[in-house]
Amino acid sequence: MKNTSYKYLIALILAGGLSSCRKNLLDSVPNDRVSSNIFWKTESDALLADNALYTDLDGTNIFTWDALSDIAHTNQNFDTQAFIELGTYDIANAKIYNEWSAAYTGIQATNYFLENIDKVSSTNTTLINRFKGEAKVLRAYQYIKLAGFFGDVPLVTKTLTIAEGQQVTRTPVSQVWDFVDKELSDAAALLPASYAAADKGRITSGAAWALKARADLWAGRYQLAADAATQVKGYTLYSSYQNLFKYAAENNSEVILDKQFLKDSYSNGVFALLAPYSQKNAQSYYVPTKTLVDAYETSAGKNINDAGSGFDPYHPYDNRDPRLRFSVYVDGDILPSGIAFKPAPGSGTADAIGSTYIASTTGYNIKKYINTEDYANPSNSGINIILLRYAEVLLTLAEAKIELNQIDQSVYDAINTVRNGRSDVKLPNIPTGLTQEQLRQIVRHERTVELAFEGLHLFDIRRWKTAETVMTGPVYGITYADAGNKLVTVQVVSFNRVFDKSRHYLWPIPQKETNLNPNLKQNPNW
Structure with a gap:
């Protein structure tokens, strides 16, 4: 594909x-x-229309979501998105409107497809049903996002006229979750478990089950989530976390759903978006925070603040969970251009904090998806953007069973597989005999570090109801030794996050939408 x-x-x-x-x-x-x-006459028409639906999947915008959580930061304080971090946004915020609009654009496209696919003259019912299954999954994907962002949203399952669109009302989120759950179950029965090489990247039955597991977990329907996770067959962890987001690993055994790109034909600008400024003036739009970096354990499997952890604040990146250096550019890393990353203030490099407003304000940059092959033309990347992978399914299974207090060996196995199931990530197994609360904190930790910069953490801190705690106060970056060998921690200048628990767990319905349709009642306290 x-x-x-x-x-x-x-x-x-x-x-x-x-x-x-x-x-x-x-x-x-x-x-x-x-x-x-x-x-809508031939199977070829159906194929072309089906292919078109995939363009509405998310791409590089998934990084923006993590930058609205505690693990990353919108690097330029005057960006519209930064107002969400600051808690100063309102119903007219462009970021919020764009997410709403993009999701419903995808929904409208799938609705139109499903209304017309049966016009195609074909005796190949398996193929036509497969197309329907793909469309159903793509539509459910959009509703999962909308429910996570806004709560109650209009549940639209047919194409609407302008007049009809001005009359729709918000559907209770519980009914949206009901629809998604059934839609994905139905789709799974229509889809194959795998495809031939020419169709790699298409939605499988496993993708339907994995998305169902995600949706049910977010909805707090833990038994359904656990059951769906066990139905995801034929996937395994890729052998190398370091290479998971590189070209050579595309379409590997762990990827369940991704947005497919092709250099020169249908490219993305992920390198230009995320790489350090020294890399041909890349933009560092979204950057990691100290909160995330400190969350990675030491190689002994201990929190960096624990006694006996082995953490050395003067060499903070040594003897750490390998996923840290596979996910984040830290001091001394070699960049695609061949130079060393030196972000400390006064280092004299283009990446030094304060050298330009574009350089990372935290002294960290995202490393996932930054490939040497894209250095020559940073805005012309063909790397696929992963939207769902098997590690998430394992952690979904573990979290759902922990919340159900169904703690058995499968919970430990799922977490330990993520911690040490790759050739380049070998953290110690978690201890046995832990309480429900201890395991809850462990699985949340594993989701945070394993899935960093994959667009999930914002939704996690909302459903865990921890955003009110972690999304307040200053944003911190690197800790470095100054000229006097004193440790100094960078604080992002003039930036103080605010999270109002009375309203910020849900975004407001965009003003453009409520102006057009007063039937769309606003979320509380907006």
Whole structure:
């Protein structure tokens, strides 16, 4: 699918262009679209339309969500998104509107697809049903996000006229979760477990079950989440965490759902977005925080503040959980250009804190997805963006069973597999005989460090109801030794996070939407 997903764009343009050659202008088909009178005829039409649905999956915007949590930060204080961190945003915030709009664009596309797919003349019911299953999963994906962001949202399952769109009301979030749960169960029955190489990247039955597990976990339906997680078959952890987000590992055994890109044809700008400023003026838009870096254990499996942990504040990145240096650029790391990353103030490098407003204000940069192959053209990356992988499923199973107090060996196995199931991540097993609360904290820790910068942590701190604690106060960065060998911790200048628990657990319904449709009642205290 990597090489074919977006060829539909060319096909549609050609179809429209050919129609303009007709002599009778009044009978011609508009050349900026494909008429439904000539489309929806063949299996090829269905394939092109199905491919188009994947373009509405999230890509590099997943990094923005983590930058609204405690583990990352929006690097430029004047960015619209930074106002959400500061707690000064309102119903007119562009970031909030864009997320709402993008999700419903995807929903509208899948609704239209499902209303028209049966017009296709085909005796291959397995293929048509597969297309339907893919569309159902893609629609459910959007609703999972919307429920996590906004709570009650309009549950729209058909294409709407403008007049109808101005009359819809918000559906209770419990009913949205009901819909998602059933939709994904139904889709799983229509989808194959795997595909041939030419169709790698398409949605499988495993993706439907894995998304169902995510949705049920977020909804607090822990038994359903655990049951769905056990249905995810045929996936394993990739052998190397360090290489998991590199080109050579694309479509590996751990990836369940991703957004597929292709350099030169359908690219993304992840390198330019996240890499340190010294790398051809990359933008460092979203940067890790001290909160995340300090969360990585030592190689002995201890918190850095525990007695006997082996942590050395003068060499803070030595003898740590390997996932730290695989996920975050820290002092001394070699960058794609071949130079060393030196972010300390006064280091004299382009990455020094304060050298420019674009350099990381915390002294850390995201390393996931930053590949040497993209250095020559940072805005033309073809790396796939992973949206769901098997490690998440294992941690979902563990968390759901912990919340149910169904603590058995499968809980320990799931967590320990994530901690030491790869050739380059070998942390000690967690001790046995732990209490429910102890295991709860461990699985939350593992989700935080294992899945950092994968777009999940914002939703986690909301459902755990910890945002009111972790999203307040200053943002801190690196701790470094100054000229007098005194340890100094960087604090982001003029930035103080605020989280109002009476309203910030849900985003407001965007003002543009409530202006068009007063039936969309606003969330509490907005």
